[in-house]
Amino acid sequence: MSNRKIKTFAPKGTRDFLPVQMFTRNKIINLIKKIFEKYGYEPLETPSIERLDVLTGKYGEEGDQLIFKILKRGTGLDKVGVELKEFTVTDYKDIIDLGLKYDLTVPLCRVIAMHKDKITFPFKRYQIQPVWRADKPQKGRYREFYQCDVDVAGSSSMLADFEIIYMVYEILKTLGFKNFLIRINNRKILNAILEHCKIEQNKSFFVLSAIDKLDKIGKKGVINELKKKNINEKVIDNLLEIILLEGTFEQKLNELGHIFKENKIGNEGIEELKEIFYYLSKTDIDSDFYSLDLSLSRGLEYYTGPIYESVVKEPKIGSLTGGGRYDKLIGMFLGEDVPATGTSLGIERIIDVMTELNMIPETKTITKVLITTFDENLKQESINTTWKIRNSGINAELFFEPLRLNKQLSYANKKGIPFVCIIGPDEKKQNKVKVKNMKTGEEKLIENNKIVEFIKSITD
RNA sequence: GAGGGUAUAGUUCAGACGGUUAGAACGCCAGGUUGUGGCCCUGGAGGUCAUGGGUUCAAGUCCCAUUACCCUCCCCA
The missing domain is CATH 3.30.930.10 (Bira Bifunctional Protein; Domain 2)
Structure with missing residues (x-):
C-alpha cells in the first residue's frame, strides 16, 4: 500500500x-x-x-x-508534450x-x-x-x-x-x-x-x-x-x-x-x-x-x-x-x-x-432484517435462513464474518436495521431462530419453518 | 465574465501579541461483556496545519502567488 x-x-x-x-x-x-x-x-x-x-x-x-x-x-490538444506549431x-x-x-x-x-x-x-x-x-x-x-x-x-x-x-x-x-x-x-x-x-x-x-x-x-x-x-x-x-x-x-x-x-x-x-x-x-x-x-x-x-x-x-x-x-x-x-x-x-x-423545510423524514436503510453468523459450523444455517427470507421478497442482509455477537448487533444498530435473526447452538438444537426487535429489544424464538411467515408479519 | 469568503484529524471546528511535543467534539478501532446493540467508563489510532515561495533567531499564525471549494451579481432548475 x-x-x-x-x-x-x-x-x-x-x-x-x-x-x-x-x-x-x-x-x-x-x-x-x-x-x-x-x-x-x-x-x-x-x-x-x-x-x-x-x-x-x-x-x-x-x-x-x-x-x-x-x-x-x-x-x-489533449496530448502533453506535443508541439502545436502555428x-x-x-x-x-x-x-x-x-x-x-x-x-x-x-x-x-x-x-x-x-x-x-x-x-x-x-x-x-x-x-x-x-x-x-x-x-x-x-x-x-x-x-x-x-x-x-x-x-x-x-x-x-x-x-x-x-x-x-x-x-x-x-x-x-x-x-x-x-x-x-x-x-x-x-x-x-x-x-x-x-x-x-x-x-x-x-x-x-x-x-x-x-x-x-x-x-x-x-x-x-x-x-x-x-x-x-x-x-x-x-x-x-x-x-x-x-x-x-x-x-x-x-x-x-x-x-x-x-x-x-x-x-x-x-x-x-x-x-x-x-x-x-x-x-x-x-x-x-x-x-x-x-x-x-x-x-x-x-x-x-x-x-x-x-x-x-x-x-x-x-x-x-x-x-x-x-x-x-x-x-x-x-x-x-x-x-x-x-x-x-x-x-x-x-x-x-x-x-x-x-x-x-424538514419535509423529508430520514430513511437510514431499506434493509429489514440482518441475519447474524454465529460461527463456522452454523454459517450454513444462517445462509439458508437468509435466502429463505429474501426469496419471500423481504430485504435481508447476511453478516459475513462470524464476529462476536455484539459487533453484529452494533452493526445492525448503526445501520438502523429493525430486526436481527440469531442462530446459535441453542436455536439450532431446537430447530428455531431467535428474532430480535432492535427497537424494543424484545426477542422471540420462532420455529424454523415458520420464520418467513413471522418476519413477514412483523415487517409489514 | 465581475466581486467577496474560506482552506488545520475521517467530519464540524478551536488555535489572543508569531515562541517549544497542534487541541476539542463527533466518528473510527480495541477493551470493560468469548451468545446481545443503543447509554456509560477506559485506552488507542489518526495531522508534511491546501500547494509553492518570502519575511523572521523562530510561521498553523504575517506577506505574495497558485489551486480548490463556498457565497453574491449576471443568468438559470
Missing part, C-alpha cells in the same frame, strides 16, 4: 449521493414518475452528449456559453464537435425529428436525466443536476398546457408543499406589450429580463435597470403601468384586450390564457396556487406561447419548475413545425427546499 493520498474533492457544482440521500431522491423521483404515468406520459432517455450544433442557438447567447463542450478527438482555431468546429446536454427539451426535439415515423402523436413523454451547465455554482445551482421533464409534442390544444400545469400542482402538493405559486404568462402577450410600448426588437431581451426581476428587485429596481439600458422614461412608465395591472386574471386579460385593440398576436395570447385559466378554475386547485403574472418572461429564447413557473417564498432559491410552449423548436430540426409544450422540474431544488 502506498501512503500517498490523492486529494479528494468533488468538482465544483457536483455532488456524491450517499445511500441515505439516494433513498429520498429515489422516493421523490418515483412519486413524480408515477404521477406522470397516471396522466399517460411515457419514459424517454437520450445520450449525455449531443452534437454541438444540436445544442447551440437554442438557449440564447448566454446559454450557449454555458454548454459544456467536448474537445474533438485528434486535435492534439495552430490557429478559425472555427470552434475545428476542435469541438460535441457537448454535454444542457436541458432535456432540445434532445427531445432532436428525437422527434429523427424518429418521427416511429412516434405516435401527440407524443407525451417524460424524461429524468442529468444535465450539465458550465455555470458558477451557488445555492440551489449546480453544474451537474437532474432535470425532470414532461412534454407533449404534436398538439396545439391549450388542454395540453393546462394538463402540464395541473401535473406540476399535483406533484408539488403530493410532495407536501403547502405554499407555492404557479406563475403563468404568455410570450405572445409580452411581445404585444413590447410592440404597444414601441420598444425596439433589439432591446426586447433586456427589457424582458429587467421586468422578470420585478419580484426580486422591486419596481424601483426595474426602473433603474431600464434607465441604464437607455429606455425612454415615458416608455418605462407606460410599460410598468401594463405589467403592474391589478385584479383577477379576468380583469387583467380584459384590460389587456382594451390596450391591444386590434393587435392579433396579443389577442391570441389573451385567448390562450383565458382558456387555460378557465380549465384551472374548474379544478379543485385553490386559486391561491396560480396567478397571471405579466412580469414573468423566462430566459430561454424558444418559448412561443404560454409560459409558467412555480416558486416558493421560503427559502429563496429561484424557481422549482419552469416551462412553456415552444411551437417552433422542433421545426428547427425537422423542417416543419410541430407544436409542443412542457415543463421541467428541478429535482435538486425541490429536494433542497424540502430538506430545508
Whole structure:
C-alpha cells in the first residue's frame, strides 16, 4: 500500500449521493414518475452528449456559453508534450464537435425529428436525466443536476398546457408543499406589450429580463435597470403601468384586450390564457396556487406561447419548475413545425427546499432484517435462513464474518436495521431462530419453518 | 465574465501579541461483556496545519502567488 493520498474533492457544482440521500431522491423521483404515468406520459432517455450544433442557438447567447463542450478527438490538444506549431482555431468546429446536454427539451426535439415515423402523436413523454451547465455554482445551482421533464409534442390544444400545469400542482402538493405559486404568462402577450410600448426588437431581451426581476428587485429596481439600458422614461412608465395591472386574471386579460385593440398576436395570447385559466378554475386547485403574472418572461429564447413557473417564498432559491410552449423548436430540426409544450422540474431544488423545510423524514436503510453468523459450523444455517427470507421478497442482509455477537448487533444498530435473526447452538438444537426487535429489544424464538411467515408479519 | 469568503484529524471546528511535543467534539478501532446493540467508563489510532515561495533567531499564525471549494451579481432548475 502506498501512503500517498490523492486529494479528494468533488468538482465544483457536483455532488456524491450517499445511500441515505439516494433513498429520498429515489422516493421523490418515483412519486413524480408515477404521477406522470397516471396522466399517460411515457419514459424517454437520450445520450449525455449531443452534437454541438444540436445544442447551440437554442438557449440564447448566454446559454450557449454555458454548454459544456467536448474537445474533438485528434486535435492534439489533449496530448502533453506535443508541439502545436502555428495552430490557429478559425472555427470552434475545428476542435469541438460535441457537448454535454444542457436541458432535456432540445434532445427531445432532436428525437422527434429523427424518429418521427416511429412516434405516435401527440407524443407525451417524460424524461429524468442529468444535465450539465458550465455555470458558477451557488445555492440551489449546480453544474451537474437532474432535470425532470414532461412534454407533449404534436398538439396545439391549450388542454395540453393546462394538463402540464395541473401535473406540476399535483406533484408539488403530493410532495407536501403547502405554499407555492404557479406563475403563468404568455410570450405572445409580452411581445404585444413590447410592440404597444414601441420598444425596439433589439432591446426586447433586456427589457424582458429587467421586468422578470420585478419580484426580486422591486419596481424601483426595474426602473433603474431600464434607465441604464437607455429606455425612454415615458416608455418605462407606460410599460410598468401594463405589467403592474391589478385584479383577477379576468380583469387583467380584459384590460389587456382594451390596450391591444386590434393587435392579433396579443389577442391570441389573451385567448390562450383565458382558456387555460378557465380549465384551472374548474379544478379543485385553490386559486391561491396560480396567478397571471405579466412580469414573468423566462430566459430561454424558444418559448412561443404560454409560459409558467412555480416558486416558493421560503427559502429563496429561484424557481422549482419552469416551462412553456415552444411551437417552433422542433421545426428547427425537422423542417416543419410541430407544436409542443412542457415543463421541467428541478429535482435538486425541490429536494433542497424540502430538506430545508424538514419535509423529508430520514430513511437510514431499506434493509429489514440482518441475519447474524454465529460461527463456522452454523454459517450454513444462517445462509439458508437468509435466502429463505429474501426469496419471500423481504430485504435481508447476511453478516459475513462470524464476529462476536455484539459487533453484529452494533452493526445492525448503526445501520438502523429493525430486526436481527440469531442462530446459535441453542436455536439450532431446537430447530428455531431467535428474532430480535432492535427497537424494543424484545426477542422471540420462532420455529424454523415458520420464520418467513413471522418476519413477514412483523415487517409489514 | 465581475466581486467577496474560506482552506488545520475521517467530519464540524478551536488555535489572543508569531515562541517549544497542534487541541476539542463527533466518528473510527480495541477493551470493560468469548451468545446481545443503543447509554456509560477506559485506552488507542489518526495531522508534511491546501500547494509553492518570502519575511523572521523562530510561521498553523504575517506577506505574495497558485489551486480548490463556498457565497453574491449576471443568468438559470
